[in-house]
Amino acid sequence: MTIDIPFIITCFFEIVTALPLTLVITVIPLIIGFGIGVVTALMRIYKVRFLHRIADFYVSFLRGTPVVLHVLIIYFALPLLIAKLSDQFGWGIDTASIPILVFVLTAFSLTAGAYMSEIIRSGILSVNQGQVEAAYAVGMSTRQALWRIVLPQAIGGILPNLCNLFIGFLHTSTFAFTVSQMELLGKANVVASVNLKFLEAFIAAALIYWGMTIIAERITAFLEKRVTAYNRGGIA
Amino acid sequence: MGKAFDPALIFEFLPKLLAYLPVTLFILVAALFFGLWLALLIALPRLYKVPVLSQLAAIYVSFIRGTPVLIQLFLVFYGLPAFLQLFHLDVSRANPLFFVIATYSLSSAAFFSETIRAAVNSVDRGQIEAAYAAGLTGRQAFVRIVLPQAGMIAFPNFANSVIGFLKDTSLAFSIGVMDMMGRGQTLISATAHALEVYIGLAIIYYLVVIVLEKGFVRAERRLQRHERKWASA
Structure with missing residues (x-):
């Protein structure tokens, strides 16, 4: 076996330049997904007429299909849809001018929304019902009780899940490569093909992902301690 | 090329993909x-805290959980032939299916070992003490007492991982395996109707996941039928 170890280091520094794009593809969908997740989770908890069925199907369908298909379907479907709407209303949008990144972010946001919805729902349901009753008793409206009492506690409880989702999406972002985005894996592939050293390039990429994952795990462990500080059992 | 999007084609593609x-x-x-x-091989050294082996196992698990499965797929695809060449085995012309199964075995092993470890650790310590007291050897206590109980605890996690891995198998096409996604790619090259193919695939994966989920729920109930319900007694 001939592994060119110095070349792994060269690859590492070349591939790491794609890290910002990978982080964009990871973080932006998670932020948008969090919004989608809160809305759909509330719809499902309060059983909003008709809408909660749509939310249920949305969550179950996106969690039941491979993410790589979401990327590909949005990549092919959204331009068609936009072109059709644009013709109808005369917006004059040329779908070829929309960067592919927009489709990738849309797909990942929808996926993140479905996974977030489940996590947030479990978080909200785990907050003690007495907390809500106490909030009502001091005269808060439902909205105030949700924002000031329930959600902060729910987020503290689901922090480990959110971290896992971040790591999951860091890894999922590699699927952007299937629609030729130059994120870490795309870059690794280019570096590999140019130098004809595939193994070295992918080892370097793997090391970057591994490092990122370990950093994310450390940060969560720290945050978890801070966020649940009010609620620690035991002595001291 | 006819219409840009033809829903009827989805149903035409479904049987071809299902094959x-x-x-x-x-x-x-x-x-x-x-x-x-x-x-099991990875979890055991960590459970019994075997020196060196348990640290190696921990690094292995951390690496697999820290890298995307697509990268693992490429690492095995390019790395395994190079590694086996050391033993004068030439697998560079082997069926890509072989590499895919190797990757997913290595990958699922890391996730399952964590599930097994957590489950074994959650079995009541008194159970193993009782086993020793009844004269069972260490091996008997593990296989007859701890493992069955751990299996029941691990089952829901295990079921979730299986569904996750089913979805991950859709990446096998990226190293040229003819599974459903691979067949989808050939249909796209033949008909240029990518969207219909992908929607068809999504429908199939969704149905398979639903069937698996229903099956797992039933299996779980059956597995836990011996659990005593203190609350309802």
């Missing part, structure tokens, strides 16, 4: 089979 469902399921089952045995 390759067995390949997808074969990858899944083979990977789970090897993955579980490997997982």
Whole structure:
């Protein structure tokens, strides 16, 4: 076996330049997904007429299909849809001018929304019902009780899940490569093909992902301690 | 090329894609089979705190959980032939299916070993003490007392991982395996109707996931039928 170890280091520094794009593809969908997740989770908890069925199907369908298909379907479907709407209303949008990144972010946001919805729902349901009753008793409206009492506690409880989702999406972002985005894996592939050293390039990429994952795990462990500080059992 | 999007084509593609469902399921089952045995091998040194081996196992698990499965797929695809060449085995012309199953076995082993470890650790310590008190050897206590109880605790996690891996098998096409996704790619090259193919695939994966979920719920209930319900007694 001939592994060119110095070349792994060269690859590492070349591939790491794609890290910002990978982080964009990871973080932006998670932020948008969090919004989608809160809305759909509330719809499902309060059983909003008709809408909660749509939310249920949305969550179950996106969690039941491979993410790589979401990327590909949005990549092919959204331009068609936009072109059709644009013709109808005369917006004059040329779908070829929309960067592919927009489709990738849309797909990942929808996926993140479905996974977030489940996590947030479990978080909200785990907050003690007495907390809500106490909030009502001091005269808060439902909205105030949700924002000031329930959600902060729910987020503290689901922090480990959110971290896992971040790591999951860091890894999922590699699927952007299937629609030729130059994120870490795309870059690794280019570096590999140019130098004809595939193994070295992918080892370097793997090391970057591994490092990122370990950093994310450390940060969560720290945050978890801070966020649940009010609620620690035991002595001291 | 006719209409840009023709929903009727989805139904035309469904049977053609379904014909390759067995390949997808074969990858899944083979990977789970090897993955579980490997997982036990990884979990045991960590449970019994065997020096060196347990640290190696921890690094292995951290690496697999820290890298995307697509990268693992490429690492095995390019790395395994180079590694086996050391032993004068030439697998560079082997069926890509072999590499896919190898990757998913290695990958699922790491995840399952964590599930097994957590489950074994959650079995009441008194159980193993009782086993020793009744004269069972360490091995008997583990196989007859701890493992069955741990299996029941691990089952829901295990079921979730299986569904996750079913979805991950859709990446096998990226190294040229003819599973459902691979067949989809050939249909796209032949008809240029990518969207219909992908929607068809999504429908199939969704249905398979629903069937698996229903099956797992039933299996779980059956597994837990011996659990005593203190609350309802």
